Amino acid sequence: xxxxxxxxxxxxxxxxxxxxxxxxxxxxxxxxxxxxxxxxxxxxxxxxxxxxxxxxxxxxxxxxxxxxxxxxxxxxxxxxxxxxxxxxxxxxxxxxxxxxxxxxxxxxxxxxxxxxxxxxxxxxxxxxxxxxxxxxxxxxxxxxxxxxxxxxxxxxxxxxxxxxxxxxxxxxxxxxxxxxxxxxxxxxxxxxxxxxxxxxxxxxxxxxxxxxxxxxxxxxxxxxxxxxxxxxxxxxxxxxxxxxxxxxxxxxxxxxxxxxxxxxxxxxxxxxxxxxxxxxxxxxxxxxxxxxxxxxxxxxxxxxxxxxxxxxxxxxxxxxxxxxxxxxxxxxxxxxxxxxxxxxxxxxxxxxxxxxxxxxxxxxxxxxxxxxxxxxxxxxxxxxxxxxxxxxxxxxxxxxxxxxxxxxxxxxxxxxxxxx
Amino acid sequence: xxxxxxxxxxxxxxxxxxxxxxxxxxxxxxxxxxxxxxxxxxxxxxxxxxxxxxxxxxxxxxxxxxxxxxxxxxxxxxxxxxxxxxxxxxxxxxxxxxxxxxxxxxxxxxxxxxxxxxxxxxxxxxxxxxxxxxxxxxxxxxxxxxxxxxxxxxxxxxxxxxxxxxxxxxxxxxxxxxxxxxxxxxxxxxxxxxxxxxxxxxxxxxxxxxxxx
Ligand code: SF4
Ligand code: SF4
Numbered sequence: 001x002x003x004x005x006x007x008x009x010x011x012x013x014x015x016x017x018x019x020x021x022x023x024x025x026x027x028x029x030x031x032x033x034x035x036x037x038x039x040x041x042x043x044x045x046x047x048x049x050x051x052x053x054x055x056x057x058x059x060x061x062x063x064x065x066x067x068x069x070x071x072x073x074x075x076x077x078x079x080x081x082x083x084x085x086x087x088x089x090x091x092x093x094x095x096x097x098x099x100x101x102x103x104x105x106x107x108x109x110x111x112x113x114x115x116x117x118x119x120x121x122x123x124x125x126x127x128x129x130x131x132x133x134x135x136x137x138x139x140x141x142x143x144x145x146x147x148x149x150x151x152x153x154x155x156x157x158x159x160x161x162x163x164x165x166x167x168x169x170x171x172x173x174x175x176x177x178x179x180x181x182x183x184x185x186x187x188x189x190x191x192x193x194x195x196x197x198x199x200x201x202x203x204x205x206x207x208x209x210x211x212x213x214x215x216x217x218x219x220x221x222x223x224x225x226x227x228x229x230x231x232x233x234x235x236x237x238x239x240x241x242x243x244x245x246x247x248x249x250x251x252x253x254x255x256x257x258x259x260x261x262x263x264x265x266x267x268x269x270x271x272x273x274x275x276x277x278x279x280x281x282x283x284x285x286x287x288x289x290x291x292x293x294x295x296x297x298x299x300x301x302x303x304x305x306x307x308x309x310x311x312x313x314x315x316x317x318x319x320x321x322x323x324x325x326x327x328x329x330x331x332x333x334x335x336x337x338x339x340x341x342x343x344x345x346x347x348x349x350x351x352x353x354x355x356x357x358x359x360x361x362x363x364x365x366x367x368x369x370x371x372x373x374x375x376x377x378x379x380x381x382x383x384x385x386x387x388x389x390x391x392x393x394x395x396x397x398x399x400x401x402x403x404x405x406x407x408x409x410x411x412x413x414x415x416x417x418x419x420x
Numbered sequence: 421x422x423x424x425x426x427x428x429x430x431x432x433x434x435x436x437x438x439x440x441x442x443x444x445x446x447x448x449x450x451x452x453x454x455x456x457x458x459x460x461x462x463x464x465x466x467x468x469x470x471x472x473x474x475x476x477x478x479x480x481x482x483x484x485x486x487x488x489x490x491x492x493x494x495x496x497x498x499x500x501x502x503x504x505x506x507x508x509x510x511x512x513x514x515x516x517x518x519x520x521x522x523x524x525x526x527x528x529x530x531x532x533x534x535x536x537x538x539x540x541x542x543x544x545x546x547x548x549x550x551x552x553x554x555x556x557x558x559x560x561x562x563x564x565x566x567x568x569x570x571x572x573x574x575x576x577x578x579x580x581x582x583x584x585x586x587x588x589x590x591x592x593x594x595x596x597x598x599x600x601x602x603x604x605x606x607x608x609x610x611x612x613x614x615x616x617x618x619x620x621x622x623x624x625x626x627x628x629x630x631x632x633x
Contacts, residue, residue, distance in 0.1 A: 043521035052506040052519065112504020112545025114520065119503055125485035130507050134483055202614050203513035247590060336578045348510075355514050355610040356456050356466055357624075 030379015068224030072098025136190030223337030257314030304337020443537030471618030
C-alpha cells in the first residue's frame, strides 16, 4: 500500500500523471452519471418521445465510424498486400477495439432495459437492420478481440508473468489475414447498414434515401483512417514511446485527400438532389441544416472545416509535408465525420412531421443533452483516450519500427499475388 | 376501426377509458385526441390510436421481434422481450408509441373506485402503445361475442364514446359494420402515401355540416 501511495505521489505531477488524473476525474463523474441512469432510468436525460435518440447515439455512431480505420487498414495490409503499412494497421486495430468498446458502452446506457441487452443476440428479427447491426457489431468485436491479442501480448508485465499465454496471444498474428477478411466482411456489412438504420425510415423523409448507407460507409473509412493517422502523429510528438514513419503517414494522407475529393463530389450531388424539388418534410429538414439551428454545424463543421479545408491541406504538398498542417487536416476530417453523424441523427427528429390532414405540416422541436448525458458521454470519450494512452505507453501501439519480422515471419498469400 | 370526425366532440372520454382499462401512466397517452383545425367555425378533432398498420414500420425495424403481428392483424408488443432501444418509436409515422421514461407507481387517477384495470402495468424502459384492447376481443370471442357489436368484446374507447364516433369491427368481413360504413361514406387514412396501410379510417367532417350515420 505504502509503495502505491509513494508512486502516486511521485508521479502525479508529471504530465502523464496529470493526464491520467484528468481522465480519472472524467471517468469517475461518468461512473456516477452512468449508475444514476441505471438507477433512476432514462427520465433523467433530456430525451423525449419526440427525440428518442440523442447525444449517446451520436457518440455510438461516431465511435463506430472512427473505429473503421481498423478494417480498412487491415484489409489494405493483409489482403491487398501493402505490408509496409502494417504498423499503421496495428494502431488502427487498437483504435478500432477501443472505438467499439466505447460504442457498446454508449448503447448499454441508451437502451431502456440494459439488463436485457443479451436478448438482442438471442431473439432475432432478421428483417430489422438494427438486428443486423447488432449481430455484426457483436461478431466483429470478437474478431477485434483476436486481432488485438498480439498487441496486448507485447505488454512487458504479461510477458514476464505469463510467458505461455503471451506467446499464445502473439501467435494470433498468424491468422491476421483470415481475421482481416472476416473483419472486412462484417465491417462493410454493418458500417453501411448503420446508415440504412436511418435510410429505411419512411416516416422521416430527410433520411429516407438509399445513399444513406453508402454515405455512412464512406465517412467511416475517411474518419477511421484520419483518426488513426492523427492519433499516431500526436502520440509521436508527446512521448518517445511512439515512433512514426513519416513517409508512410504522408502517403496515406495523400490518398485520404483524394478520397475527400470523391466525398465532396458526392455531397454536392446529394445537396442538389435534396434541394431540387419540394418534398414535404425533407425540404424543411434540409432547411434546418442549411439555414436553421444546425446550419453552423452543417456549413462549418461538416463542409468547410470538415471537408473542404482538410482536402486542400492534404492535397497541397507543402501543407501535407508539414506535420502541423497535416495533423490539423486529419483532425478536421474526424471532426467533420462526427459533425455529419450528429447532424444526420438529430435533423430527423427536430423536424416533426404532422400526420394531421390539411395542417401546416412541419414544425421544429429542440434538444440539448442534459448534464447526465454530457457527463456519461464525456466519460465514454475519456475511456477511449485512456485506452489509447495506455496502449501507446505500454503496448507499443504506435511504433512504426515494428516490422513483420518481429512477429516472426508471416507469409501472406495476398502478398504473393501482389508481387506477381 | 372507423372514426367519424363529424361526431367527435373532443371530450377525451376515450382517452380516459383507455387509461383506466390499460392502467396507463397519466403522463402518457395511447390514444390522443388532437385539434384538427376548424370548419365553418366549429372545431374539428382527430382522435389517434395506434393505426395497427398492415405494413407496420415498428414491426419491421424491431431488432428482437418484440413488436409483432397477431394473426388477426393487431400489432402487438411483447413487453418482456423489448430491450428499450426505441427504434420502433423512431420508425412509427404516427407517434403512436410512448416510452416509459419513468417507472409508473402509485394510484392511477383514471381508474374509478368500482373497477380495476385489466392490463398489467408496463415496466420502466420499454415503449408502449394501443393494442386495440386485444384482451377484450379475445375474451369476448371466446364466449361467442362479436367485437364491435357486443360491448364486452369491443375496445374500451369505442364502448365509452358518448357520441358513437368510434366504430369497431372486422375489416376483412365485407358485411361487418365497419365495412358497410366505409362503403357508404368517403373516408381517408393518415399519411397514406407511406404505404403502411393503416387499419384506422377517418370519416371527414362534411362541408355542409350534415352528420350521417
Ligand atoms: S401506428 Fe405506429 S405503432 Fe401502430 S402499427 Fe403503425 S407503426 Fe406501429
Ligand atoms: S424499443 Fe422494444 S419494441 Fe421498440 S424496437 Fe426496440 S426492442 Fe423493439
